Amino acid sequence: MRVANPYYVYYLWSKEVLIKRCSGSRGGRSMFDRYLRTIQLCMTGMVCVVVAVLLTYDWSPESSSVFVHSDILMAEFSEDLSSTIDKVNNLGKVVNSSRDAPQMDGKLVESTSTKSSKILSIPLEKAPIKINGKPLEKVNVNYIHNIYFSVKSCSRNYKTRVFTSMLTWFQVLDKDELAIISDNSSAVKPYTDIVRRSGFNLIISSCKDDHSRYGLCCKTGIEFSSYYKALEKHNDNKDRYQWYCHVDDDEYVNVPQLSHVLQQYDPSKPYYIGKFPWNLRRKFSENPYIRVDDDARVRIKQRNLTMMANHYQYATGASYCLSYALMMKGKDFFNGIEELTSTCELAGNTDDIAIGFIIEVILGYNLTDTEYMFNQYDELDDFSIEQISKFLTVSFYVKKGKTIHAVPLQYNIPGDRSRFMAYHCLLYPSVSWCPR
Structure with a gap:
């Protein structure tokens, strides 16, 4: 026995009821047909509107990614940064298309604006940025503000190092006293947005994210050029940046104490202040110097430079400070990618050793070895x-x-x-x- 479809039965019943209601007037069945025709016209109109919307929407990969993830991004940045950072990183890889990435042309480049950055700007303005659940909190300390800091970093270290420095010792500085030099990576665009929204000067370079001689010297050249550009901006204030201090991103700087130590030296005279590396100190305990090799002598001669010393020291690249006078004397060797990479080739070494080579061998000034400027190789367990x-x-x-x-x-x-x-x-x- 065939069982009737209940929905079809309901349809027939409704039809008969509607016909009976319409039968009270002449042409009841024709009135029913007019009802059906009206409903059909309405349904056809709604379908046309939906089709028109679908045809006019931009279904490119970039726009579809933003459409899917915009509500997620809006929600996540209102939460604690430390609990959502990995998710945002993954989203950044989807949202940022390759055509939005700055071109690698060997010059300084800035990240271009993308749809994702426009989305991120909304929640970042509304919600305070937190790192490890802690808000960025300015520390007001009395010290002489005449130091310019450059921090060398890379895109993979934003989460593990730069954010921690932002939470801690960066908060002691005025924002214009610091530049963060990094490499270009579109995958960490949300991270770079966070750094910039926090007010810090982040310089995105075309340098490679590696420890090759060129990669390190490339970033160091940008560090130095950022100092010279800062001087130009404050040329009406001769006391503004009397010291240049380089710092790696795995260093914490006790800014007031460093300022106190630097006040013992006259920045109008050439000073090179840092700490000779511990491994060379142990290796050359009696004579902790590096001898100028024959290849370097040839290169010096080819450049028509005068060699002022047969051996030299250098400050570890973790941190060192140069006085204004020394920065001016070394400008031809330090200022920019081309100059600094050429300096590294002249010395036949990476950035920190090349700096010591130029200062001691070419310019003829000695390293001032400073106590308590520690790096990652120094053991600190025995201090009070x-x-x-x-x-x-x-x-x-x-x-x-x-x-x-x-x-x-x-x-x-x-x-x-x-x-x-x-x-x-x-x-x-x-x-x-x-x-x-």
Whole structure:
């Protein structure tokens, strides 16, 4: 026995009811037909509107990615940055198309505006940026603001290093006293937006993200040129940037203490202040110098330069400071990618060694070896709290998942792998997120 479809039965019943209601007037069935015709016209009109909308929408890959992910981006940046950073990184890889990436032409390049950056600007303006659950909090400290800092970094270190520095020692500086030099990577566009929205000067370069001689010297040349450009902007204030200090992104700078030490030297005279590398200090304990080899002598002669010394020292590339006078004397060797890479070729070494080579061998000025300017290879376990508070710089590195040679403090701050937050709290205990 065939079972009737209930929906079809309902349709027939409704039809008969409607016909009966219309039968009271002449031409009841024709009135029913007019009802059906009206409904058909309405349905046809709605279909036409939907088709028109679909035909006019831009279904390119970029626009479809933004359409899908815009609500996710809006929601995530209202949360804690540390809990959503990986998701945003993955979204950045989807949203940023290759045609939006700056061209690698060997010059300084700035990231171009994309649809994703427009989306990100909305939640970043509404929600405070947090790192490891902690807001960026300005620290007001009395010191002489005459130092220009450049921080060499790379795109892969934003999350692990740059953001921690933004939370800690960057907050001691005025924003125009600092430049962050990095490489170009469209995959981390959300990260670069966060740095810039925080007010810091991020310079995106075309330099490679590696530790080759050219890659390191390329970024160092941009670091130096950023200092000379900053001087031009403040040429009406002769005391503004009397010192240039280079810092790697795995260093924490005790800014007031460094300022105090630099006040002991006259910036109108050539000073090269830093720390000779620990490994060479041990290797050459009796005579800690590097001899100028024959190849370097030939290159010096070819450049018609005068060799002022047969041996030299250099400050480790983790951090060092040069006085205004020395920056002016070395400008022809330091200012820009072409100049600095040529300097590295002249010295036959990477950036930090080449700087020492130019200053001591060509210009004839000596390194001022400074205590407490520590790098990642210095062991810090035997220092007292009083000594630790007077460090100029501290650093760390990670080996097999374990943090090595970090500042020896016992503050238990979640996410503080580098111990920079603990050190920041030692120096500035009034910061709101420090342990009480």
